[in-house]
Amino acid sequence: MINPLIQKLESYGALSDEEKAFLKRAPSEIRDYRVHEEFVREGDCPGESCVVVEGLAFRFKILPDGKRQILAFHVPGDFCDLHSFLLKRMDHGIAVAGRCKIAAVPHPLIQEITETYPRLTRALMWDVAIDGAIFREWMVGMGRRSAYQRMAHLFCELLVRLKVVGLAENDTYELLSTQSDLGDALGLSTVHVNRVLQQLRAEGLIVSDGKTLMIPDFEKLKEVAGFDPAYLHARGGASPSS
Amino acid sequence: MINPLIQKLESYGALSDEEKAFLKRAPSEIRDYRVHEEFVREGDCPGESCVVVEGLAFRFKILPDGKRQILAFHVPGDFCDLHSFLLKRMDHGIAVAGRCKIAAVPHPLIQEITETYPRLTRALMWDVAIDGAIFREWMVGMGRRSAYQRMAHLFCELLVRLKVVGLAENDTYELLSTQSDLGDALGLSTVHVNRVLQQLRAEGLIVSDGKTLMIPDFEKLKEVAGFDPAYLHARGGASPSS
DNA sequence: CGTTTGATTGACACGAGTCAACACCAGTGG
DNA sequence: CCACTGGTGTTGACTCGTGTCAATCAAACG
Numbered sequence: 001m002i003n004p005l006i007q008k009l010e011s012y013g014a015l016s017d018e019e020k021a022f023l024k025r026a027p028s029e030i031r032d033y034r035v036h037e038e039f040v041r042e043g044d045c046p047g048e049s050c051v052v053v054e055g056l057a058f059r060f061k062i063l064p065d066g067k068r069q070i071l072a073f074h075v076p077g078d079f080c081d082l083h084s085f086l087l088k089r090m091d092h093g094i095a096v097a098g099r100c101k102i103a104a105v106p107h108p109l110i111q112e113i114t115e116t117y118p119r120l121t122r123a124l125m126w127d128v129a130i131d132g133a134i135f136r137e138w139m140v141g142m143g144r145r146s147a148y149q150r151m152a153h154l155f156c157e158l159l160v161r162l163k164v165v166g167l168a169e170n171d172t173y174e175l176l177s178t179q180s181d182l183g184d185a186l187g188l189s190t191v192h193v194n195r196v197l198q199q200l201r202a203e204g205l206i207v208s209d210g211k212t213l214m215i216p217d218f219e220k221l222k223e224v225a226g227f228d229p230a231y232l233h234a235r236g237g238a239s240p241s242s
Numbered sequence: 243m244i245n246p247l248i249q250k251l252e253s254y255g256a257l258s259d260e261e262k263a264f265l266k267r268a269p270s271e272i273r274d275y276r277v278h279e280e281f282v283r284e285g286d287c288p289g290e291s292c293v294v295v296e297g298l299a300f301r302f303k304i305l306p307d308g309k310r311q312i313l314a315f316h317v318p319g320d321f322c323d324l325h326s327f328l329l330k331r332m333d334h335g336i337a338v339a340g341r342c343k344i345a346a347v348p349h350p351l352i353q354e355i356t357e358t359y360p361r362l363t364r365a366l367m368w369d370v371a372i373d374g375a376i377f378r379e380w381m382v383g384m385g386r387r388s389a390y391q392r393m394a395h396l397f398c399e400l401l402v403r404l405k406v407v408g409l410a411e412n413d414t415y416e417l418l419s420t421q422s423d424l425g426d427a428l429g430l431s432t433v434h435v436n437r438v439l440q441q442l443r444a445e446g447l448i449v450s451d452g453k454t455l456m457i458p459d460f461e462k463l464k465e466v467a468g469f470d471p472a473y474l475h476a477r478g479g480a481s482p483s484s
Numbered sequence: 485c486g487t488t489t490g491a492t493t494g495a496c497a498c499g500a501g502t503c504a505a506c507a508c509c510a511g512t513g514g
Numbered sequence: 515c516c517a518c519t520g521g522t523g524t525t526g527a528c529t530c531g532t533g534t535c536a537a538t539c540a541a542a543c544g
Contacts, residue, residue: 147499188500188501189502
């Protein structure tokens with residue numbers, strides 16, 4: 001069950017066979033959601049946390065005037081709302097971009113993990129910490145990087161994160177989000193997203209047909225983005241870490 | 243010792259006398275820093291976490307091209323880097339804005355808390371969760387709010403946070419940060435910060451002489467900022483004083 | 485007192501938003 | 515099977531919020 005999660009957690013440090021076995025047989029319900037379905041709403045007090053199994057999910061907030069800001073993307077293996085285990089009331093919603101399978105992990109089960117499997121617990125805490133690090137990096141981007149750099153940076157980040165769970169062979173991955181989603185994530189208008197995308201294509205930094213994204217020269221993209229993969233604590237960047 | 247911390251944690255829920263006593267006699271060294279001194283550096287692996295006792299601190303990142311982004315402000319009672327207890331290597335620096343007193347709490351002591359005082363531990367985890375919520379709110383601002391709204395929002399946030407620790411009587415508090423700091427926090431140039439500040443003053447939303455900030459009509463400021471204090475999980479939002 | 489740091493102002497440039505079409509599917513239902 | 519439809523991507527013209535550059539001022543400081 002939830003193989004990408006195991007894969008990712010193991011990239012932080014080995015888990016015992018027992019821990020892996022526990023994760024595999026953990027009774028979590030897998031749900032299938034349609035395009036743009038919102039499966040956790042702001043204000044909810046969920047009794048479970050969600051792991052992305054397949055597809056792409058994102059957390060977001062809506063402003064009074066209807067504007068939307070996407071706070072984070074979640075690829076397979078990511079816990080979307082592990083913190084709802086702690087802070088009951090959701091202060092943002094979670095929705096899927098494109099089709100998506102989500103595993104719902106009941107909070108008591110997480111409780112059991114924290115009481116029984118210290119190494120697994122540590123891996124989960126690490127994951128939360130990395131989630132925070134991604135937030136910080138996004139904030140830097142929003143405040144101080146141009147639209148062009150920000151988008152390049154996002155593509156770099158997604159590549160590294162998808163590689164960890166084996167979903168980006170040959171520097172290529174499926175980009176399941178819409179241009180409007182990208183805009184809401186990067187703080188841009190859809191029109192501008194489109195133009196920046198074209199610029200990136202024109203300069204040969206990305207190749208995309210709308211569904212698939214290929215990065216011909218990762219080093220170069222990293223350079224224009226000012227991307228340093230250290231904050232992801234994963235392999236696949238330039239610098240060895242973890 | 244570290245009274246503002248106790249004050250804040252108690253605002254989340256009562257602590258036992260024993261827990262308070264423990265915090266009071268906890269052997270934490272208090273350090274005094276000068277204006278703009280950086281006391282935790284990116285790349286450091288500190289063996290302690292820092293609590294602001296007096297003044298204002300902030301976490302920040304520097305980009306390759308020298309630009310700076312401030313990720314968070316920390317008022318008295320805030321843990322700046324509780325997460326360094328978990329994730330050893332700092333991916334950002336921490337510095338003071340204006341004069342500042344900082345208490346250094348050794349990690350082993352935090353370990354002891356988690357093993358001995360469940361209610362206190364829970365309060366600390368809450369604090370971390372709220373820290374995350376503040377991050378999310380900032381991100382919304384950076385992506386989707388105008389400079390004007392963002393600044394108004396920041397002033398609202400600081401008012402509520404400072405009230406919790408008793409440092410904002412009569413909707414007035416000391417603004418210890420420089421205009422350039424504000425700019426780096428809000429993703430603006432200092433020039434623009436200055437202009438927006440003047441606009442806020444002109445519209446009577448704030449009164450400031452450079453050191454002190456007074457908010458004559460909090461309700462009105464909240465409205466233009468689109469500020470909803472719920473994310474801070476503190477009292478003093480809609481209702482006057484704490 | 486010079487020196488420095490932070491606040492303020494003005495002129496100008498440019499990145500990004502807005503508005504408004506239009507093109508291009510993939511579904512859907514008749 | 516094809517005409518609708520709604521969502522998405524693409525384009526152009528125009529506007530406007532912010533950044534940049536460059537002075538000037540004021541206050542803190544050694």
